[in-house]
Amino acid sequence: MSKRNMILRTRFIDRACHWTVVISFFLVALSGLGLFFPTLHWLTATFGTPQMGRILHPFFGVLIFVLLMVMFLRFVRHNIPDRQDVPWVKGIVEVLKGNEHKVADVGKYNAGQKMMFWAIMCLIVVLVVTGIIIWRPYLAAYFPITVIRWSLLIHAVAAIVLIHAILIHVYMAFWVKGSITGMIEGKVSRRWARKHHPRWYREVEAAEKKAVE
């Protein structure tokens, strides 16, 4: 496929943020699972030793939060739910069968991606707030023990929900061929755009036409 047929979907700054978050999330989620499931205790060695895991987990968590806030600002305008998301949600069964293009005229992001966006953003806020409350040795001592106990529970629940969400996110990227390349190299093919994000593609085409004129 010639370069001419590729269009920019994700800019460098967004890709850089995304992949830094991916690597950090991998480390933080695995060490967190190691703390949560006794049988997976060995995963606390993700950061070297269990002690190092305990020390670094929150710092990397804060890094993820900061990067996600940058991504929030850069992506939020594409992720506002609108009326065009309704057919996608109603046709979810067809979407999952791979017939998304037959039921919805998808813009830059589809309804599922928008839900993923808001889920990730809400959960990271919950995780950073509860994480600060339970952060030893630096911050936990400033909070009452009852608040710490509830934060430990909410932190674990939010993390488990987020891990579910990310598993689905990763799978969708793998399932919809061309998406991962799009996030690594930033460009997707015109055919990819026309099939998966037709409304967005028309906008891109219109902008190109305008630029030529």
Place this chain on the structure above:
Amino acid sequence: MSMQSQDILQRSATNSLTPPPQARDFQAEVAKLIDVSICIGCKGCQVACAEWNDIRDDVGHCTGVYDNPMELSAKSWTVMRFSETMQQGKLAWLIRKDGCMHCADPGCLKACPSAGAIVQYANGIVDFQSEHCIGCGYCIAGCPFNVPRLNPDDNRVYKCTLCVDRVRVGQEPACVKTCPTGAIQFGSKKEMLSMAEARVAQLKKRGYVHAGLYNPEGVGGTHVMYVLHHADKPGLYHHLPVDPKIATPVNVWKGVLKPLSATGLIVTLAALLYHYVGIGPNKETDNEEENDHE
């Protein structure tokens, strides 16, 4: 291989399918009985504890009350708590030796995420194995008695060991050994229960109608028990909890949430796998468009 006890009933972050070595479990449950009614607040137990365990806390400041140090710490495993209260219109100066209660159902052990960092021996003693401690402080949240303390120097949590090293060789804990009034007794839990019964009867005869034993059921009973002259109001003794138990969020977090999460993750992974195997990849061209050149 270091000397091993092989009598570990419970071990933190350890699956019940893989119990710790516990064959040498033919042991009497031990208990420390603290009779607050004959404690004179001399703090001999604090000193004996520091001496036997080789810990020396920073010298504190006089804050206008007898409490010194003011708090338990990683280097003060027991402290005397002095409470000035009014009982029947008269001053009652209540003194309680605070420290780990060695619960039968220890919240610290339940909360601990580090395999083997907290163990409970067959004699009931709950002990921190500090080389496995990762300093997360979950045990602090798990404890209903506010006992474990994080040491800022090495980021590990410490508390009373009930002098497990002394008990192991047939001696009483250092605090018991040193107590000049006999307010702290040590022996099998059974002996201590009957001793407590006699003490409570005596106190009742002296007019303390609410005298009683503090051995809270909410944590399965404790291996440090108090004889209280006002057992109906344990809160008088520097906020001793009336009905201590492991907090609900800790129970949910360390209980039902784990199988629920494991099921959720497995179901999700299976669904994704079968989706791919069943539906196949979502390519940018459908097969019928394959030859559709532009």
